[in-house]
Amino acid sequence: MSAISRRWTPPPLIANRALRYGVYAGLCLYLLVAFSTIEFNWTRMSEGAARAGNLFAGFLRPDFTSRWDDIEAGLLESLTMTVTSTIVGIILSIPFGIGAARNIAPAPVYAFCRAFIAVARSLQEVIIAIFLVVLFGFGPFAGFLTLAFATIGFLAKLLAEDIEDCDPAPLEAIRATGAGWWQVLAYAILPQVAPRLIGLSLYRVDINFRESAVVGIVGAGGIGATLNTAMDRYEFDSAAAILLIIIGIVLACEYASGFIRAKVQ
Amino acid sequence: MLVIDNLTKRYSTGDLAVDNVSLSVPAGQVVGLIGPSGAGKSSLIRCVNRLVEPSGGSIKLNGLDLSRLSRGALGQARRRMGMIFQEYALVDRLTVMENVLSGRLGYVGFWRSYLRRFPQSDIDRAFVVLERVGLLDHIDKRADALSGGQRQRVGIARALVQEPDLLLVDEPTASLDPKTSRQIMRLIVEICAERGLAAIVNIHDVALAQMFVQRIVGLRKGAIVFDGPPDGLTPEALTEIYGAEDWAATISKAQEDDEAETGLPDKTLASA
Numbered sequence: 457m458s459a460i461s462r463r464w465t466p467p468p469l470i471a472n473r474a475l476r477y478g479v480y481a482g483l484c485l486y487l488l489v490a491f492s493t494i495e496f497n498w499t500r501m502s503e504g505a506a507r508a509g510n511l512f513a514g515f516l517r518p519d520f521t522s523r524w525d526d527i528e529a530g531l532l533e534s535l536t537m538t539v540t541s542t543i544v545g546i547i548l549s550i551p552f553g554i555g556a557a558r559n560i561a562p563a564p565v566y567a568f569c570r571a572f573i574a575v576a577r578s579l580q581e582v583i584i585a586i587f588l589v590v591l592f593g594f595g596p597f598a599g600f601l602t603l604a605f606a607t608i609g610f611l612a613k614l615l616a617e618d619i620e621d622c623d624p625a626p627l628e629a630i631r632a633t634g635a636g637w638w639q640v641l642a643y644a645i646l647p648q649v650a651p652r653l654i655g656l657s658l659y660r661v662d663i664n665f666r667e668s669a670v671v672g673i674v675g676a677g678g679i680g681a682t683l684n685t686a687m688d689r690y691e692f693d694s695a696a697a698i699l700l701i702i703i704g705i706v707l708a709c710e711y712a713s714g715f716i717r718a719k720v721q
Numbered sequence: 722m723l724v725i726d727n728l729t730k731r732y733s734t735g736d737l738a739v740d741n742v743s744l745s746v747p748a749g750q751v752v753g754l755i756g757p758s759g760a761g762k763s764s765l766i767r768c769v770n771r772l773v774e775p776s777g778g779s780i781k782l783n784g785l786d787l788s789r790l791s792r793g794a795l796g797q798a799r800r801r802m803g804m805i806f807q808e809y810a811l812v813d814r815l816t817v818m819e820n821v822l823s824g825r826l827g828y829v830g831f832w833r834s835y836l837r838r839f840p841q842s843d844i845d846r847a848f849v850v851l852e853r854v855g856l857l858d859h860i861d862k863r864a865d866a867l868s869g870g871q872r873q874r875v876g877i878a879r880a881l882v883q884e885p886d887l888l889l890v891d892e893p894t895a896s897l898d899p900k901t902s903r904q905i906m907r908l909i910v911e912i913c914a915e916r917g918l919a920a921i922v923n924i925h926d927v928a929l930a931q932m933f934v935q936r937i938v939g940l941r942k943g944a945i946v947f948d949g950p951p952d953g954l955t956p957e958a959l960t961e962i963y964g965a966e967d968w969a970a971t972i973s974k975a976q977e978d979d980e981a982e983t984g985l986p987d988k989t990l991a992s993a
Contacts, residue, residue: 625806625808625809625810626810626811626812626813628772628806628810629804629806629810629811629823629876629879630812630823630826631772631799632770632772632799632802632804632889633799633800633803633804633823633824633825633826633827633879633883634796634797634798634799634800634826634827634828634883635796635823635826635827635834636796636826636831638831638835639826639831639834639835642831642834642835643812643815643819643823643826643834644812647812647813647814647815648812648813648814650814651814
C-alpha cells in the first residue's frame, strides 16, 4: 500500500474557472430580475382567501342532489363522447398507424401519415375544441370530434412505433410462404402489436374521459360544461360533487384497464 | 429441380454478397451450404425466394425463371418454396395450428385466412404434417409455450404444409442443443427423402452437415470454392473455405459422432 493518499474530486462541468462563476452569477441575476417582474397583489389575494374558504367548505360537504339532473345529463354526455370518440379514434388510427410504420408502408404513404400525425399531435385538445366549437357550434358534437382527432394522433403514433419495433423474422417467414401484403399484416404484424394496441386503447378511454371534462369548459359539452356552470354560480358544493364523480370514474377506468391488460398478454 | 445461373447479389452499400454463383440441385437432393459468417449463405438462399432481390443472373425452379417474376406471380411461386429459419421465425402469439396454417396463406384469400376459415383440405394437410413432426398433442398451444426443438418442428411443419418442391433452410440448428440439432437435421433429411424435395441447408456445423447431407457446397466471399460429397471435405478443402486452421479435430469428431450417436458431441470445435 502506498502511504501517500492522493486526492480526487470530480471535474467541474465547466473547466474554465472565470467562465464557470460568470455563468452562475448570470443565472442568479436573471432569476432576481425575473422574480422582480411578478406582481404580488396582496389585496386581491386576501379577497380571494374568503372565496377559497367557501370553495374548500363546499368541498367538505359535496352536494350531489340539488343539481343532480344537470350532473346526470353532463355525465351521460361525457361518457357518450368518451366511448364514441375512442371507438372512432381507434378505428381511424389503425390505418394511419400502419401507414406511418416505415417497415411496411411505401415511402409516400409513410410521409403523408407521419405528417398527419404530427399535425394532430401538435395541437392541444383545448385548442382543437375551441376551433371545432366555432365550426360546429356549442355542444357534445364538437367535443366528440376533438377527442376522436386527438385519439388518432396519440394512438397512430404509438401504434406505428410498435409496428416498427416488431420482430422482423416472422414477417420474413410469412412473406416467404407466398402470403400477400394484407396477410402479412394479419398474421405477422397484428398478433405482435395486439396486446399493446389493446392496452393503449384502454388507456385512451380514461384520457378521453378526463379530456371530455376539459373541453366542456370551452363549450364542447359534457360534464366540463356542468362543472363550469357550477363554478360560475359559486355552487362549490355541486362542483365538488362533480369533481368527486370524475375522480371516481377515472379510478374505475384505471382499475378496469389494468385488469384487462393483465389478461391480454 | 433448382438451377441457379451466374447469380450475383450486390447490396446498395456496395457489398458483394453473392458472386457469380451457378448451382443446380435435383429433386430429392439435400445440399449443405457451408462457409464462414458473411460468406453470403443467407443472401444466396434468400435470393432464391426473393426475400432478397438478386442483382444479376437467373434462378429457375422446374423451368420457371423466379428472378423475373412480377409481384403477383412471385407470391404464386413462393408457395412452391418452403423456408425454415434459424430462430424459427414463428409468430409467438399465434397457436401451433395457426402458425402451421400460415403456410397455406398463399392459397387462401385474405378474409378466409383472417377469420381462420381455412378449407378442410388445408386443415387435413396441417394435421398430416403435424403428425409427421410429432406435435399432434400441442396444436392449440401458443408457439411461445414450446421448447426450441418443438418450435423448430413447427417451423418445419409450416414449410411442409405448403407442399413445396424446394426447401430453403437457414441455419436450422443454430439455436438448438447438440442432440436436438441432430433430431432436427435427421427430420429434415428424412422428409426430403420421403417427399422427393430438393433442399439447400445453410449450416455452420460442418460435422453435423457431413453426417446428414449428400452434397456439400462451400462458399467463400460469395463464390463457390467447394462442391462435392461430404467425405471430400479434406483439411485442404476446409482451409480453402474457412481459412487456415487445424482441422483434424473437426473431421475426426464427425466420424466419432457417427459411431457413438448417444454421446453428446463437443460442438465447440465443429462450429468454430
